Amino acid sequence: MSSDRIREKLQILSAAAKYDVSCASSGVNRKNTSKGLGDAHACGICHSFTEDGRCIALLKLLYTNNCIYDCAFCISRRSNDIPRAAFTVDEIVDLTVNFYRRNYIEGLFLSSGIFRNADYTMERLTLIVKKLRLEHRFNGYIHLKTIPGASEDLIMEAGLYADRMSINLELPTEAALKQLAPEKSHETVKRELGLVHNKLVLYKDERKIIKSTPRFVPAGQSTQMVIGATKETDKDIMYTASAYYKGFSLKRVYYSGYIPVNDDSRMPAIGSQPPLLRENRLYQTDWLIRLYGFEVQEILNDANPHLDTDMDPKLSWALRNLHMFPVDVNTAAYEMILRVPGIGILSAKKIIQARRYGRLHVQQLQKIGISYNRAKFFITCADSPYALKDPDAVYIKKNIMDNSKSKYLKVPQNQLSLF
Amino acid sequence: MINYLYDGTFSGLLSAIFDSYDRRDKAVSVYPEFLYSPDLFLDEYTVITDEQKALRVWKGLQHKLSDRWQLNMYMASFTENREEIQHLFDCIHYIFDSKQNISYNYGNEHVISVAQTARKVHKERHRIVEFLRFQHTVDGMFFAKIDPLYNVLPLVRNHFKNRYADQQWIIYDTKRRYGVYYDLHEVKEVTFNFDESLIDKKRNKLTENMVSQEEELYNNLWKDYYKSINIAERKNSKLQKQFLPQRFWKNLIEMNA
Numbered sequence: 218m219s220s221d222r223i224r225e226k227l228q229i230l231s232a233a234a235k236y237d238v239s240c241a242s243s244g245v246n247r248k249n250t251s252k253g254l255g256d257a258h259a260c261g262i263c264h265s266f267t268e269d270g271r272c273i274a275l276l277k278l279l280y281t282n283n284c285i286y287d288c289a290f291c292i293s294r295r296s297n298d299i300p301r302a303a304f305t306v307d308e309i310v311d312l313t314v315n316f317y318r319r320n321y322i323e324g325l326f327l328s329s330g331i332f333r334n335a336d337y338t339m340e341r342l343t344l345i346v347k348k349l350r351l352e353h354r355f356n357g358y359i360h361l362k363t364i365p366g367a368s369e370d371l372i373m374e375a376g377l378y379a380d381r382m383s384i385n386l387e388l389p390t391e392a393a394l395k396q397l398a399p400e401k402s403h404e405t406v407k408r409e410l411g412l413v414h415n416k417l418v419l420y421k422d423e424r425k426i427i428k429s430t431p432r433f434v435p436a437g438q439s440t441q442m443v444i445g446a447t448k449e450t451d452k453d454i455m456y457t458a459s460a461y462y463k464g465f466s467l468k469r470v471y472y473s474g475y476i477p478v479n480d481d482s483r484m485p486a487i488g489s490q491p492p493l494l495r496e497n498r499l500y501q502t503d504w505l506i507r508l509y510g511f512e513v514q515e516i517l518n519d520a521n522p523h524l525d526t527d528m529d530p531k532l533s534w535a536l537r538n539l540h541m542f543p544v545d546v547n548t549a550a551y552e553m554i555l556r557v558p559g560i561g562i563l564s565a566k567k568i569i570q571a572r573r574y575g576r577l578h579v580q581q582l583q584k585i586g587i588s589y590n591r592a593k594f595f596i597t598c599a600d601s602p603y604a605l606k607d608p609d610a611v612y613i614k615k616n617i618m619d620n621s622k623s624k625y626l627k628v629p630q631n632q633l634s635l636f
Numbered sequence: 637m638i639n640y641l642y643d644g645t646f647s648g649l650l651s652a653i654f655d656s657y658d659r660r661d662k663a664v665s666v667y668p669e670f671l672y673s674p675d676l677f678l679d680e681y682t683v684i685t686d687e688q689k690a691l692r693v694w695k696g697l698q699h700k701l702s703d704r705w706q707l708n709m710y711m712a713s714f715t716e717n718r719e720e721i722q723h724l725f726d727c728i729h730y731i732f733d734s735k736q737n738i739s740y741n742y743g744n745e746h747v748i749s750v751a752q753t754a755r756k757v758h759k760e761r762h763r764i765v766e767f768l769r770f771q772h773t774v775d776g777m778f779f780a781k782i783d784p785l786y787n788v789l790p791l792v793r794n795h796f797k798n799r800y801a802d803q804q805w806i807i808y809d810t811k812r813r814y815g816v817y818y819d820l821h822e823v824k825e826v827t828f829n830f831d832e833s834l835i836d837k838k839r840n841k842l843t844e845n846m847v848s849q850e851e852e853l854y855n856n857l858w859k860d861y862y863k864s865i866n867i868a869e870r871k872n873s874k875l876q877k878q879f880l881p882q883r884f885w886k887n888l889i890e891m892n893a
Contacts, residue, residue, distance in 0.1 A: 220853050220856075224856060224857060227864070231860075231861050231864045232864040234865070235866070235867055236867075248798070249799065249801050252801045252802055253801065253802060254799075254800070254801070254802055254803075255799055255800075256798050256799050262765055264766055265862065265880065265890055266876045267862065267865060267866040267876065268866050268871050268876055269866055269867045269868075269870035269872055269875075269876070270870070270872035270873075270874070270875025270878075270879065271866075271867070271870070272879065273862070276861070277865060312857065315850075315854050316854070316861075318770065318772070318803060319770045319772070319854065319858075320768055320769055320770050320780070354802075474870075476867065476869050476870070491870060568742075570740035570741075570742060571743040573740070573741075574740075574743060574744075575741075577743055578743075581742070581743040581748075584748050585742050
């Protein structure tokens with residue numbers, strides 16, 4: 218292959234893949250037992266960080282950016298006049314192996330435009346993963362996109378070689394999708410997430426009894442939706458996410474702030490700022506639901522359909538529920554300590570362990586690593602100062618805001634408005 | 637008060653623990669050799685590293701500590717900071733002197749310090765795992781050089797052995813002037829003085845005649861990839877530097893266009 222042509226292809230097909238957010242390389246322990254190449258770590262490893270602050274763990278590529286679909290939000294849609302390219306199977310295999318050997322990457326993230334039809338495309342992707350695993354004895358991480366509409370057999374075969382599979386919801390609601398990508402539907406996504414999910418559960422159960430049962434998508438599934446392209450509320454978005462987490466045991470839902478790539482009067486104009494703050498708040502909410510034991514209805518509901526922009530959702534929730542505070546860190550349950558603004562998972566665990574040796578004081582809590590300036594309004598400990606009256610939400614909020622430097626204070630105001 | 641001087645190894649520190657009980661010294665300040673400047677007003681005692689004594693202390697600790705905390709102790713021993721070493725020393729004393737298992741008493745200043753130091757060392761180890769880069773040489777070897785804050789080579793060698801089982805590689809610590817070499821069978825420690833003339837100073841990598849033919853192509857492909865996967869509209873250099881500290885940039889070809 219000529220080196221100029223491969224460089225050109227890589228530039229086109231990685232630039233087209235950059236809007237896929239997931240770069241996780243975690244969730245699977247794939248051991249290198251055959252003295253082959255590579256292994257995969259449960260906790261995931263990043264190998265570089267681009268100027269936008271995002272990590273590079275995987276070589277993220279489209280097999281081709283030729284596509285039969287015409288989705289309004291997508292740079293690769295068929296009606297766009299852009300340079301098109303397609304890799305060969307060997308080119309992708311070769312890039313992956315050689316990048317991996319130099320410790321540039323943890324593995325491959327492979328997606329594609331739909332070329333000819335769904336089955337043809339899925340078959341190519343499967344060929345690539347199969348070749349890596351079988352011919353090159355490659356044990357690195359592989360994240361494979363499920364091509365919407367591909368046949369069950371092909372998806373099942375691919376799942377034997379991939380660590381994670383994903384298929385994008387694209388937009389938070391079916392209505393929005395119908396409007397901007399009429400050829401796609403959430404029903405297809407559900408069908409395929411369901412196929413993989415059922416098989417995954419089945420294989421996992423069988424493996425408990427028969428050790429030789431092959432692994433099937435051991436790192437689970439994820440999905441992604443674009444936010445800020447259409448006019449959903451934060452509540453709409455998070456309720457959808459929550460339903461998919463529950464329905465398909467997804468490992469992750471990714472929220473991708475829309476970056477206008479096409480001229481379309483139905484969406485934000487080219488050049489408008491991506492809604493980064495909103496995206497950040499959605500991820501914070503996602504964390505609270507997955508890891509902090511919150512129900513989505515506690516954070517977002519009809520009275521509060523949008524997340525606050527000036528403070529994080531955990532603080533908002535606490536200020537709306539002051540009757541549940543203060544929490545005595547020396548006696549309260551772990552679940553309640555976890556809900557205190559300024560206390561994270563690691564600190565909460567340390568507090569539970571440490572308090573068995575004696576009542577904890579302010580100084581000890583600070584050393585353990587909690588954000589005391591934030592937490593102090595919501596906790597009592599061995600030497601808490603005696604308060605004359607309970608402070609109100611306005612006072613607490615002002616006090617915390619005045620004493621903390623939000624990373625978004627310097628963000629120009631126009632970025633806060635979504636349209 | 638008495639100053640203990642030891643050789644800077646974990647065995648040395650454990651020997652110091654042994655001796656402090658043996659000699660019934662209270663209020664001991666420990667110093668690794670590389671951090672010591674004599675203090676005229678204080679007594680001084682030089683610890684002689686003794687593997688037998690160290691092993692006895694370690695076995696005693698194993699009885700009292702969970703696996704997790706044994707690892708914490710070992711990791712923390714890689715620190716090169718005097719105060720953190722002192723906390724580690726005092727923490728071990730605290731553990732031996734208490735009847736109950738106190739290793740999760742994060743309210744104690746020594747315990748929390750050791751936990752935090754272990755985390756720092758672990759983080760540095762992880763960063764080497766992330767940001768180490770191999771170059772493919774003319775003789776088929778993969779070569780990497782590192783200069784970590786702590787002596788983490790012993791902590792990363794197994795990671796690379798498991799990962800790159802079918803290629804020969806060398807990782808060289810330029811700060812501590814030794815390396816590890818994997819010959820397709822086992823990892824050996826190698827001490828040699830690295831010939832600086834093999835490095836292209838301007839680009840901080842092996843000179844052109846040292847690397848394999850395809851090395852330049854893959855370097856370029858990687859740099860291309862790094863550029864095209866970035867989303868310009870989301871630029872956030874502060875976040876980038878937080879995850880990828882600038883001290884690593886010199887070893888990363890993508891950061892030196």
